[in-house]
Amino acid sequence: MPPPRSLPAGLLAELKAALGERHVLVDPEVLAGASVDWTGRFQGPASGLVRPGSTEEVAAVVRACAAAEVPLVVQGGNTGLVGGSVPPPPEGDRPAPLVLSTRRLDAIGPVDQDAAQLTAGAGATLEAVQEAARNAGLRFGVDLAARGSATVGGMVATNAGGLHVLRYGPMRHQVVGVEAVLGDGSVVSRLGGLLKDNTGYDLSQLLVGAEGTLGVVTAVRLRLHPQPGSRAVALVGLGGTADAVALVGRLRRAGAPLSAVELCFADGVALVCRAAGLPPPFPGREPPALLVVELEGEQEPLALLEPLIEDPGVHDELTAVALDDGQAARLWAYRERHTEAVATVGVAHKLDVTLPLAELAAFEAEVREVVARVAPDATLVLFGHVGDGNLHVNVVGPPPDDDRVDDAVLRLVARFGGSISAEHGIGRAKVPWLHLSRSSAELAAMAALKRALDPAGILNPGVLLPAAPLCSTLSTGEVGKTVEGRPTVPNLDTEGQGRALSPEEAR
Numbered sequence: 001m002p003p004p005r006s007l008p009a010g011l012l013a014e015l016k017a018a019l020g021e022r023h024v025l026v027d028p029e030v031l032a033g034a035s036v037d038w039t040g041r042f043q044g045p046a047s048g049l050v051r052p053g054s055t056e057e058v059a060a061v062v063r064a065c066a067a068a069e070v071p072l073v074v075q076g077g078n079t080g081l082v083g084g085s086v087p088p089p090p091e092g093d094r095p096a097p098l099v100l101s102t103r104r105l106d107a108i109g110p111v112d113q114d115a116a117q118l119t120a121g122a123g124a125t126l127e128a129v130q131e132a133a134r135n136a137g138l139r140f141g142v143d144l145a146a147r148g149s150a151t152v153g154g155m156v157a158t159n160a161g162g163l164h165v166l167r168y169g170p171m172r173h174q175v176v177g178v179e180a181v182l183g184d185g186s187v188v189s190r191l192g193g194l195l196k197d198n199t200g201y202d203l204s205q206l207l208v209g210a211e212g213t214l215g216v217v218t219a220v221r222l223r224l225h226p227q228p229g230s231r232a233v234a235l236v237g238l239g240g241t242a243d244a245v246a247l248v249g250r251l252r253r254a255g256a257p258l259s260a261v262e263l264c265f266a267d268g269v270a271l272v273c274r275a276a277g278l279p280p281p282f283p284g285r286e287p288p289a290l291l292v293v294e295l296e297g298e299q300e301p302l303a304l305l306e307p308l309i310e311d312p313g314v315h316d317e318l319t320a321v322a323l324d325d326g327q328a329a330r331l332w333a334y335r336e337r338h339t340e341a342v343a344t345v346g347v348a349h350k351l352d353v354t355l356p357l358a359e360l361a362a363f364e365a366e367v368r369e370v371v372a373r374v375a376p377d378a379t380l381v382l383f384g385h386v387g388d389g390n391l392h393v394n395v396v397g398p399p400p401d402d403d404r405v406d407d408a409v410l411r412l413v414a415r416f417g418g419s420i421s422a423e424h425g426i427g428r429a430k431v432p433w434l435h436l437s438r439s440s441a442e443l444a445a446m447a448a449l450k451r452a453l454d455p456a457g458i459l460n461p462g463v464l465l466p467a468a469p470l471c472s473t474l475s476t477g478e479v480g481k482t483v484e485g486r487p488t489v490p491n492l493d494t495e496g497q498g499r500a501l502s503p504e505e506a507r
Contacts, residue, residue: 007098012024014064019060025051044090073086073097074153081429084157085427102123103123105153106128116226119177119220122154122217125150126150140224160423167259175220176195180207183453184455230297231295234331235320256295257295260292266287285318345396346379349398349406353419355389355417378405427463
């Protein structure tokens with residue numbers, strides 16, 4: 001990676017005066033850790049790292065960077081998978097970004113048990129929020145495998161989904177208020193937790209999923225849920241994706257209290273067993289697909305499992321059930337440890353996509369063929385949240401900067417009527433393909449919002465939307481350009497020459 005570039009002396013002095021010297025870091029070893037994402041695929045030089053401890057300090061940093069025309073990259077736990085929380089590769093004379101860490105913004109307020117809400121700083125980890133809710137007899141609705149590192153601010157920025165979207169919805173459904181610093185240093189704060197407030201635009205929801213491009217989230221008011229009385233988990237072997245989708249449909253119609261339904265496949269589970277030293281789930285048998293089914297409710301665990309056990313598509317010899325937390329953790333490991341198992345093979349192209357449930361089985365079969373054709377020596381691992389149509393396509397083998405497999409998979413997703421991003425966001429990884437899921441009118445509206453709330457263009461430039469020159473408008477960037485009314489995006493089928501592609505052409 002190229003060496004970091006220095007911060008302007010005047011900006012460095014201003015930042016130290018606002019935050020204190022020990023929270024303005026320029027040591028190359030410190031910057032190296034903040035300059036590479038979790039996957040190792042995305043990296044770029046940083047000019048410094050700041051650790052503000054309050055919303056006021058964040059505002060001071062944003063104002064100083066806007067005046068100095070130095071871009072800011074917002075970073076929480078750095079568990080993102082699409083390059084949205086690390087600096088971009090160096091480009092021309094564009095200054096290297098300053099990384100703004102939210103980790104000191106980790107305060108969690110008291111739980112309002114009557115309203116079932118709490119306020120958490122953007123740097124609070126998911127695990128800390130879950131513990132605070134649990135101690136109050138409540139539950140937070142989002143759960144991720146990276147719960148010990150992922151932060152609330154990052155989860156808001158990416159509208160994180162996770163394991164329980166089927167029951168509670170994504171992060172957007174948990175947010176009832178946000179405090180944030182906009183691109184000009186102004187602060188918006190809506191942390192009252194009012195469920196009814198029809199006083200104009202909902203700026204809090206606008207910032208959810210904006211990936212730090214419109215404002216730096218500093219605190220969030222979160223919705224909590226009742227703690228279920230009991231839980232049961234089952235691991236079920238099935239003949240394939242079509243069987244899994246059909247089983248989920250039957251369980252829904254039977255009124256089964258599903259909280260999670262996770263799909264994985266024999267090749268991925270075998271990799272998990274090798275990497276984590278786990279025994280095969282069904283020794284002597286290797287079902288093509290495996291489904292982790294979690295049910296929650298007020299009944300006894302065995303009663304919760306009845307609709308599943310009695311289903312004609314579920315066979316005793318390919319079913320394991322868990323009635324306590326220890327047993328449940330052992331079954332969940334076959335699904336939750338997929339990400340770390342994939343990392344043992346190499347740097348993965350991680351393509352998080354959503355398909356209509358009716359198309360999921362056909363897509364799963366065809367994406368295997370597409371990857372084998374484009375990257376015949378690659379390792380492909382699929383898993384996902386079958387209840388909401390979210391499939392994670394992991395391809396290990398192509399170099400990190402070889403986008404041919406990304407292009408082929410994402411175009412296939414568009415052809416099946418899906419979305420190129422289910423829960424990880426667009427980041428830097430998927431900007432060239434955003435037009436596959438968004439119309440030119442939507443892209444223009446998004447660019448207009450970016451110009452309005454970040455007029456200097458300093459917040460996460462190049463994330464979600466193409467980077468525009470600092471202190472200019474996005475109309476001079478790629479999103480604003482059109483050819484015959486279509487947004488200009490790279491056409492990777494023509495070896496990077498680039499021309500305008502319509503959504504119809506992409507399909």
